[in-house]
Amino acid sequence: MFLESAPFINQQMLLTWEKSSFSSLMVVIVVKLLRAQTMDAFMSDVFMFSKTVIVFLCYIVDMRLFSWYMILFTVLFLLLSQPFYDGPENIMYFTPPAFDDHVRAADPSVRWLVEFYVTWSPSCVHLEPIISELSLKYSSEKLQFGKMDLGRWPLMAKELNVSMKGTSPQLPTLIMFEGGKEICRIPHVFSDGSVAKGRYRKRDLIRGFDLDNATYKGKTTTVEKKNEKTKTSAKKTK
Structure with a gap:
């Protein structure tokens, strides 16, 4: 995924980082699934940890890529927050x-x-x-x-x-x-x-x-x- 974006980084080293990062992500996702209190909470955790892995890899590849991703993440976080439930209730x-x-x-x-x-x-x-x-x-x-x-x-x-x-x-x-x-x-x-x-x-x-x-x-x-x-x-x- 990130290999073509990092021509000046040792390709084998970057591949190792990618494998380690996504393997760790899979372990975290499985643990969160087992402990999830709601499906909404589980999906929120999946997106959060996935973005954390991407931030980490962007930092390794290129500081400019990392900076742009952080700006994009901040804007989306501020403008596109998770909506509240708006279904039937008796409250x-x-x-x-x-x-x-x-x-x-x-x-x-x-x-x-x-x-x-x-x-x-x-x-x-x-x-x-x-x-x-x-x-x-x-x-x-x-x-x-x-x-x-x-x-x-x-x-x-x-x-x-x-x-x-x-x-x-x-x-x-x-x-x-x-x-x-x-x-x-x-x-x-x-x-x-x-x-x-x-x-x-x-x-x-x-x-x-x-x-x-x-x-x-x-x-x-x-x-x-x-x-x-x-x-x-x-x-x-x-």
């Missing part, structure tokens, strides 16, 4: 006042599973299809789903003890509320401030929040039409 999008009215003032018999996310986090983007699917399957009179964009409401992140740093393992955070009180969250935060590794595969969320519990079963509900404006406004910020 209410919250502002802080709406969160207080619907979650904190909720009837003790009603539980809310709320996702706290930011639009710039790949992990949050990858989780969107799973949360939407769960909301369609499990929403009922006893269990409802919501979302809040912490990028728009950073004070809520501080209030709920959710770190919004770029390397934070708390994005996204899913919290189960009952009667307005938090009863569990993923990822779990220990008393010393350390954060457990979050598992966001569908089966992990079902088990972690006990979504198959018979006490949640009831008449299926849908998000009220009066909240459609809130949902639309929230999606415009993505």
Whole structure:
């Protein structure tokens, strides 16, 4: 691939680098496939590591080629970010006042599973299809789903003890509320401030929040039409 672009580099050495790089890439892809939480996350990792290998080989071949590739990569990264899921769901999008009215003032018999996310986090983007699917399957009179964009409401992140740093393992955070009180969250935060590794595969969320519990079963509900404006406004910020 890169051999014809590098007339001044030892061809055998470059061929060795290519073989080693792409062999390593294949190993990483297999490992990521086995550990992938969603197919979106897996494909994102495949593209990221593939581009990393290309950057490395461009650096070996020619600094000019490397520079142009980095410029192109930066432009594409800024202009063509991965879109948010825009399919069917049964989720209410919250502002802080709406969160207080619907979650904190909720009837003790009603539980809310709320996702706290930011639009710039790949992990949050990858989780969107799973949360939407769960909301369609499990929403009922006893269990409802919501979302809040912490990028728009950073004070809520501080209030709920959710770190919004770029390397934070708390994005996204899913919290189960009952009667307005938090009863569990993923990822779990220990008393010393350390954060457990979050598992966001569908089966992990079902088990972690006990979504198959018979006490949640009831008449299926849908998000009220009066909240459609809130949902639309929230999606415009993505």
